[in-house]
Amino acid sequence: MTGFVASLITLGFLAQVLRIAIPYVLAALGGTLSERAGVIDLALEAKLLMGAFAAAVLGYETGSIAVGIAGAAAAGVAVAAIQALWSVRLGADQVVTGIALNLGAFGFTRYFLGVRYGQGANSPRFDGVGTGVLTNPITWIAAALVALVVVGLWQTRLGLRVRAVGERPDAVAAAGVSVARVRWAAVLIGGAIAGVGGAQLSLPVDGFVAEASGGRGYVALAAVIMSGWRPGRAALWCLAFGLADAVQYRMQTHGVGLPAELTRLLPYVLALVLLAVWPRRVAPPRALGQPD
Amino acid sequence: MTAPAMRVRASRRFGDCVALADAALEVAAGTVHALCGENGAGKSTLMRVVYGLERADRGELELGERIDLARHGVAQAQARGVGMVHQHGMLVPTLTLADNAALGHEPVRGGRYDRAAAARALVAAAARLGQRLDPDALAGDLTVGEQQRAELAMVAARATRLLILDEPTALLAPREVDALFAMVRAFADGGGAVVLVTHKLDEVMAVADEVTVLRAGRTVASWSAEVTAAEIARAMIGGEPPPPATRAPTPAADAAIALAIEGVAAPGPRGGGAVDVTLRVAAGEVVGVAGVEGNGQRELALAVAGLAPVARGAVAVGGVDVTRATVAARRALGLAHVPEDRHLHGLVQGASVADNVALGRLAEVGRGPLIDRAAVATLTTQLLAAHDVRPADPAARAGALSGGNQQKLVVARELDRPGLRAVLAVHPTRGVDLAASARIHARLRDVAAAGAAVLLIAADLDELLALCHRVVVMHRGALAGELAGAALAAPDARARLGAWMVGATP
Ligand SMILES: Nc1ncnc2c1ncn2[C@@H]1O[C@H](COP(=O)(O)OP(=O)(O)O)[C@@H](O)[C@H]1O
Ligand SMILES: [Mg+2]
Numbered sequence: 042m043t044g045f046v047a048s049l050i051t052l053g054f055l056a057q058v059l060r061i062a063i064p065y066v067l068a069a070l071g072g073t074l075s076e077r078a079g080v081i082d083l084a085l086e087a088k089l090l091m092g093a094f095a096a097a098v099l100g101y102e103t104g105s106i107a108v109g110i111a112g113a114a115a116a117g118v119a120v121a122a123i124q125a126l127w128s129v130r131l132g133a134d135q136v137v138t139g140i141a142l143n144l145g146a147f148g149f150t151r152y153f154l155g156v157r158y159g160q161g162a163n164s165p166r167f168d169g170v171g172t173g174v175l176t177n178p179i180t181w182i183a184a185a186l187v188a189l190v191v192v193g194l195w196q197t198r199l200g201l202r203v204r205a206v207g208e209r210p211d212a213v214a215a216a217g218v219s220v221a222r223v224r225w226a227a228v229l230i231g232g233a234i235a236g237v238g239g240a241q242l243s244l245p246v247d248g249f250v251a252e253a254s255g256g257r258g259y260v261a262l263a264a265v266i267m268s269g270w271r272p273g274r275a276a277l278w279c280l281a282f283g284l285a286d287a288v289q290y291r292m293q294t295h296g297v298g299l300p301a302e303l304t305r306l307l308p309y310v311l312a313l314v315l316l317a318v319w320p321r322r323v324a325p326p327r328a329l330g331q332p333d
Numbered sequence: 334m335t336a337p338a339m340r341v342r343a344s345r346r347f348g349d350c351v352a353l354a355d356a357a358l359e360v361a362a363g364t365v366h367a368l369c370g371e372n373g374a375g376k377s378t379l380m381r382v383v384y385g386l387e388r389a390d391r392g393e394l395e396l397g398e399r400i401d402l403a404r405h406g407v408a409q410a411q412a413r414g415v416g417m418v419h420q421h422g423m424l425v426p427t428l429t430l431a432d433n434a435a436l437g438h439e440p441v442r443g444g445r446y447d448r449a450a451a452a453r454a455l456v457a458a459a460a461r462l463g464q465r466l467d468p469d470a471l472a473g474d475l476t477v478g479e480q481q482r483a484e485l486a487m488v489a490a491r492a493t494r495l496l497i498l499d500e501p502t503a504l505l506a507p508r509e510v511d512a513l514f515a516m517v518r519a520f521a522d523g524g525g526a527v528v529l530v531t532h533k534l535d536e537v538m539a540v541a542d543e544v545t546v547l548r549a550g551r552t553v554a555s556w557s558a559e560v561t562a563a564e565i566a567r568a569m570i571g572g573e574p575p576p577p578a579t580r581a582p583t584p585a586a587d588a589a590i591a592l593a594i595e596g597v598a599a600p601g602p603r604g605g606g607a608v609d610v611t612l613r614v615a616a617g618e619v620v621g622v623a624g625v626e627g628n629g630q631r632e633l634a635l636a637v638a639g640l641a642p643v644a645r646g647a648v649a650v651g652g653v654d655v656t657r658a659t660v661a662a663r664r665a666l667g668l669a670h671v672p673e674d675r676h677l678h679g680l681v682q683g684a685s686v687a688d689n690v691a692l693g694r695l696a697e698v699g700r701g702p703l704i705d706r707a708a709v710a711t712l713t714t715q716l717l718a719a720h721d722v723r724p725a726d727p728a729a730r731a732g733a734l735s736g737g738n739q740q741k742l743v744v745a746r747e748l749d750r751p752g753l754r755a756v757l758a759v760h761p762t763r764g765v766d767l768a769a770s771a772r773i774h775a776r777l778r779d780v781a782a783a784g785a786a787v788l789l790i791a792a793d794l795d796e797l798l799a800l801c802h803r804v805v806v807m808h809r810g811a812l813a814g815e816l817a818g819a820a821l822a823a824p825d826a827r828a829r830l831g832a833w834m835v836g837a838t839p
Contacts, residue, residue: 201435213436216407216436216437217410
């Protein structure tokens with residue numbers, strides 16, 4: 042037990058928290074953008090999964106980490122494009138669209154792995170970015186993206202429009218701005234960011250494992266909601282979830298005595314409890330979930 | 334003759350509803366043009382076509398030159414100097430006024446949105462209209478009147494050719510209306526054209542140079558010379574206007590208090606609300622509550638009706654305390670409620686007319702847990718006939734009725750029933766055509782004459798002055814003043830009420 046506690050106060054543990062938190066953080070940033078624009082982002086899970094998948098497959102096929110990361114962003118954009126087509130263009134139910142995308146991404150990755158590599162559960166292993174944190178380019182990309190999204194949302198023309206369109210799309214239209222265009226932009230950019238988050242799930246472990254996203258998209262969405270749709274705070278919540286996750290890993294490796302099946306639930310239980318008890322001072326974007 | 338500032342002709346359907354049937358409007362530069370018509374006549378739709386916010390099925394538009402309507406949009410309209418203040422405000426509540434003003438035209442500096450420049454531009458625009466506003470205030474924190482003035486400043490700063498104001502006075506106190514009209518006049522004198530959409534004829538007479546009347550999506554009359562209010566009214570309804578409303582006989586001085594509101598506080602969801610209101614309405618008396626919207630009238634009404642909790646104070650119907658009573662208990666004591674929002678509290682839009690009647694009258698048509706359908710049918714048929722609700726079809730979906738007929742249905746159900754003691758009527762004729770308004774006014778008068786207490790919350794001073802024995806003014810949640818009897822009939826009544834409405838002392 043003391044070994045377990047001592048292991049938490051090390052630089053290695055801090056690095057582990059960061060490494061684990063990055064997919065949450067990037068998914069939450071992407072989700073904040075979509076939801077600020079009024080599109081419910083249940084598809085974060087699909088964006089993470091497809092990002093992880095594309096990064097691993099492209100990384101393996103080309104041998105380039107950069108191509109892998111770019112591919113992850115593109116995969117996130119692809120999921121987001123389908124989401125936007127259904128939610129923004131066709132006015133479909135956004136919750137159903139998101140869940141369908143999540144299920145679809147799960148099926149697609151397994152199918153592709155099976156067809157291409159003859160086995161559905163893993164992609165071939167290759168040299169990824171390694172488990173180091175400072176040597177991992179995604180760490181730096183993530184840090185930059187947190188700042189970019191905060192600045193973008195509050196200090197740019199597009200950011201202002203995104204914040205407006207999730208509240209009163211009719212007012213945005215009356216100001217002569219295309220509601221659909223703003224929503225497309227927000228969802229696609231958000232998709233790219235969440236997709237990069239996915240890359241962190243495969244590149245550090247040198248390959249893609251089926252279901253690599255493991256519900257992190259939903260936890261990230263919880264962070265978005267608890268943050269009051271504010272990207273900086275959402276990122277902080279994600280660090281908390283990363284911390285919970287890291288603690289539960291250490292509990293397993295140090296044999297604290299609880300079954301792994303229970304400790305693994307820690308971040309999810311934390312999200313659930315926090316969602317219930319965290320005071321909700323900020324109302325969600327008023328037009329969230331409503332088609333134009 | 335110079336080219337008009339704007340000329341439009343348009344047709345537009347929404348499903349089965351023909352909103353515009355080749356409606357036409359021509360506005361000359363340098364004039365204020367009133368666009369009149371009953372609710373649902375198509376005024377807003379026509380103006381939204383001009384502003385590029387609504388597509389026309391067919392039509393043509395000129396703004397100095399011919400515009401291709403197929404490629405017309407808000408940005409194009411704005412580029413030609415058209416600005417519009419919308420009937421139901423168009424501010425994003427979570428953004429500051431400066432952000433709202435900048436939306437779509439954001440000043441950019443060094444790649445970033447220049448918030449300070451947006452704020453300076455808005456303050457300058459407001460100053461030109463003689464207004465002062467805080468550019469950093471959140472739009473949602475302002476009263477509706479403040480919001481509207483801010484919108485006006487934003488729009489007027491950009492409009493050069495044509496300024497469209499869609500029912501801008503609905504939320505303003507009389508003094509504010511005067512200020513608005515002065516500004517409108519100045520805009521026209523500066524060479525711009527103004528379309529003032531309204532159905533208030535005194536406003537038309539006060540500022541308009543020209544008048545066009547729409548009825549059921551068609552342009553039925555247009556005058557550029559002197560015209561009387563009566564002529565406009567006839568054109569609006571396509572017949573003789575109904576006779577003006579009359580007051581119920583003054584109740585005896587010793588009439589019992591049928592509805593008592595004692596020191597009631599009822600906060601709103603964002604603060605505000607009613608603070609400390611004491612108001613006693615005697616049997617047979619009609620008491621009006623005037624005030625600029627958002628001064629606690631809504632919260633007071635919901636508290637009296639039992640739809641929102643009373644934070645402090647007490648409410649009694651017929652001498653029985655109902656402060657904590659359910660809506661059903663209040664009804665059983667004889668309280669009727671004609672709610673402000675007939676979509677939310679008045680009718681179940683998707684249910685039939687008969688079911689809506691049954692829902693409000695369960696005590697009469699319920700048989701234990703069951704509903705006596707035959708009794709519902711009889712009651713509904715009788716109410717529809719007695720109150721001229723059209724179509725008189727108990728099976729029709731309530732939401733399919735026009736606004737006026739929906740409101741007649743609510744009034745029929747609420748007021749035409751045994752044991753009526755007190756009536757709470759909130760904006761009972763808003764969005765209702767003149768003929769239906771006249772019927773509703775007559776109905777309120779009749780129930781008062783028959784001995785019910787009537788508390789009438791309304792924004793329209795004409796309505797209040799015509800029907801009430803006593804009018805109080807609500808300002809910032811409290812009663813700011815009261816006029817009764819002869820003082821109400823005096824020529825300065827309007828000015829005194831108007832002053833209280835903006836918190837001044839007359
Ligand atoms: N977006 C819409 N969808 C369906 N019906 C509409 C819509 N907008 C307006 N209408 C209908 O068109 C008619 C004209 O409406 P409107 O132009 O708002 O009238 P006005 O402004 O004169 O009161 C009404 O019957 C209204 O119900
Ligand atoms: Mg209108």
